[in-house]
Amino acid sequence: MIIQSSADVQPGRDIRVFVVGKKIIGAVLRKSDNDFRANFTLGGTAEWYELSQSEKETIQTIINHFDFGMVGIDFLIDHTGRLLFNEMEDVVGSRTLSEVSEVNILKEYIKLIKHSLKIDK
Template identity: 45%
Template sequence: MKGYVYYSKAESVRNHAFIDDLIIESEKIGIELQLLVEDEKPNSDADFILFRDRNPERATTFELKGFRVFNRAEVNRIANDKLRTFELATLLGVPAVPTRRIRSIEEINSYPCVLKTVDGHGGNEVFLCTSTADAKLFFTKFHDRKLIVQPFIESGARDIRVFMIGNDVVGAVKRTGHGTFKSNYTLGGSVEKYILSSWQEKDAQTISQAIKSDYVGIDFLLLPDGRWLLNEIEDPVGARSLYVTYELSVAEKLMGYIKVKISRE
């Protein structure tokens, strides 16, 4: 069995350790896995492409050429559009952070609020605005982007990231921000292992089943009263927080899953 793992050039450097792990675990189970970067062309005899980029158009191109892509282009499209993610949750009946498209400051009903680019990731294009002046700065910086607004919801800067391979929960972590309302581990937040309740696992599986995902992270804000609200779906999802809280190889589980899927299709 042959396959590729696709990354942008910059992300291939940043994620070299995970790429190495994927290649090693693939070899153990008889998969020849190669790195595919930027505009490199895959050989037509490859059985699959593990797609690790935020680029649904490129994923679609691979699909149109007949490759089995993990995750599908449609998963990439939904996960990298926060408004589509909210609309999906609404259709599924999964509680989510209220989200709407915004085109001008006048459309903001109250402060504080959270402004985001619809396709940002890693917490870098997320701003807490407490006044019109804050909102003006955000609109000036991202004037050429599609923007959304959400109410500020007090969560103690805590959220839960659930890692899903297929419809199975691989693990979950609680992330807590320090000195900011953002909980992202890569922005300096702390992380710890988290055990899901049965209803939390059901919410995560409802989403993964609906979008037919292969490997995603699903982020929920954890509220003080114990409830949670879907915030984002991450594709591609980074596994750094999972590696430091669990004694498992995400690469081993992911490549094993892919081998089974390809064998059955």
């Protein structure tokens, strides 16, 4: 566990990166002007977030250390815009991704499951 001062981050802002297997599927910027938490279900908003190459490389380094199906990796944002690892959630809800993009993460997850079960259809 790491405890960090909330003064080091932008309150009410975070990035959720959606991952299936070892593949980054997409990312959203979640925002709230009323709460330090940016959760969509708590009244926050979401928009597509284009990860930089450097951010993708950092996230891929994290992903490469784990074997999981579908996860969300959440990052807080410091005052310079740098991502700070916050948490990882397995079988994460994907409402925000569906809301801001045409990405079908469930289709990607089913493909991964079928591949792991060696089902071709």
